[in-house]
Amino acid sequence: MLSPLGPTPIERLNRARADLRIGLPVVLSRRTLAVAVETLGADRLAALRGLGPLTLVLTSWRAETLKARVYDNDLARIRVPEDADLAWLQALADPADDLRVPMKGPLASERGGDATVARAAIALAKTAHLLPAALLVPLDGPVPEGLTCLDADEALRELSAETVLAPVSAARVPMRAAEKGRLHIFRPDDGGEEHYAVEIGAPDRAQPVLARLHSACFTGDVLGSLKCDCGPQLHAALDHMGRDGSGVLLYLNQEGRGIGLANKMRAYSLQDQGFDTVEANHRLGFEDDERDFRIGAALLRRLGFDRVRLLTNNPAKVRMLESHGIEVVERVPLKVGLNHFNAGYLATKAAKSGHLL
Ligand SMILES: Nc1nc2c(ncn2[C@@H]2O[C@H](COP(=O)(O)OP(=O)(O)OP(=O)(O)O)[C@@H](O)[C@H]2O)c(=O)[nH]1
Numbered sequence: 144m145l146s147p148l149g150p151t152p153i154e155r156l157n158r159a160r161a162d163l164r165i166g167l168p169v170v171l172s173r174r175t176l177a178v179a180v181e182t183l184g185a186d187r188l189a190a191l192r193g194l195g196p197l198t199l200v201l202t203s204w205r206a207e208t209l210k211a212r213v214y215d216n217d218l219a220r221i222r223v224p225e226d227a228d229l230a231w232l233q234a235l236a237d238p239a240d241d242l243r244v245p246m247k248g249p250l251a252s253e254r255g256g257d258a259t260v261a262r263a264a265i266a267l268a269k270t271a272h273l274l275p276a277a278l279l280v281p282l283d284g285p286v287p288e289g290l291t292c293l294d295a296d297e298a299l300r301e302l303s304a305e306t307v308l309a310p311v312s313a314a315r316v317p318m319r320a321a322e323k324g325r326l327h328i329f330r331p332d333d334g335g336e337e338h339y340a341v342e343i344g345a346p347d348r349a350q351p352v353l354a355r356l357h358s359a360c361f362t363g364d365v366l367g368s369l370k371c372d373c374g375p376q377l378h379a380a381l382d383h384m385g386r387d388g389s390g391v392l393l394y395l396n397q398e399g400r401g402i403g404l405a406n407k408m409r410a411y412s413l414q415d416q417g418f419d420t421v422e423a424n425h426r427l428g429f430e431d432d433e434r435d436f437r438i439g440a441a442l443l444r445r446l447g448f449d450r451v452r453l454l455t456n457n458p459a460k461v462r463m464l465e466s467h468g469i470e471v472v473e474r475v476p477l478k479v480g481l482n483h484f485n486a487g488y489l490a491t492k493a494a495k496s497g498h499l500l
Pocket residue numbers: 356357358359360361371372373376397398399400401402407410411420424454455456457460477492498
């Protein structure tokens with residue numbers, strides 16, 4: 144029986160995410176220690192090596208680039224040679240130097256057995272916005288004191304469950320685009336990012352509302368980066384709502400299509416080497432889009448909207464909202480911000496992600 148003062152599974156998950164970010168191992172299903180390669184230090188690597196054979200877990204996307212065999216569909220478990228050092232692990236986890244130092248193998252992948260613990264380790268690294276690469280070592284003895292323990296199946300269930308968002312605070316924010324504006328802050332129960340809703344005017348809940356689901360883009364929204372169209376889209380959406388007198392813009396903190404800003408800058412750096420936006424995500428080991436669109440649907444419902452006129456060029460967004468109970472009565476195109484720097488990016492999205500140009 145858990146003490147009511149002790150951590151719940153979701154609270155332990157939160158801790159595990161923070162532990163991985165500072166380089167601490169977590170205990171998975173009582174029998175494995177897992178640590179994120181990105182934050183691993185040499186001393187800890189030496190200590191882990193003393194416990195038994197090491198396994199490096201990479202996603203199948205990363206494994207494909209490295210020509211490692213994939214026996215577990217979505218991931219590969221790679222045997223770490225005894226003489227492999229931290230630099231070897233980092234080079235496999237991080238594609239930054241792939242082109243300069245292409246040959247890392249031959250890599251031997253493990254086959255058979257249960258990959259659940261490996262899968263949980265990758266899911267945790269992703270939710271911590273680290274590179275999706277984890278090091279595993281079997282744990283035979285007692286659990287080292289102070290480490291967070293998780294059940295791998297339970298962690299995977301929690302990580303794929305729908306996030307529950309609670310309203311935190313709201314206040315009036317007059318904006319250039321609309322003087323009658325209100326900003327609502329929502330906080331998830333899983334310790335993940337907070338998300339925001341900008342309500343413009345007083346939208347009639349009985350009618351479809353003009354809505355925009357905007358994914359955070361620090362570079363585009365704040366810096367005015369010309370590499371994407373996010374900044375102009377954000378402001379065009381607010382302007383449109385201002386002109387109409389009502390609307391709702393969700394500002395979802397899913398930076399870099401859900402991979403986080405640090406990884407997005409890794410992706411940008413790969414784009415500087417010639418890869419496109421989708422290839423860059425894959426070389427890093429991510430899916431092309433890691434966003435959870437259920438959050439947007441849940442927020443809309445929570446705000447009392449179930450029918451929208453959606454400002455987007457992304458048909459996948461329309462489908463996702465509809466499959467999560469929001470009726471999209473109209474797709475309103477949002478074509479702004481094309482320039483010399485982002486023409487290739489927008490063309491790739493049209494060709495590979497189904498965006499409408
Ligand atoms: N990983 C990655 N994310 C990017 C890149 N460029 C922009 N983003 C992120 O992409 C998100 C915006 O998504 P988009 O694909 O432009 O647009 P969308 O939201 O799918 O569709 P629209 O509704 O038509 O704008 C933001 O979170 C940006 O930070 C990139 O090159 N790599």
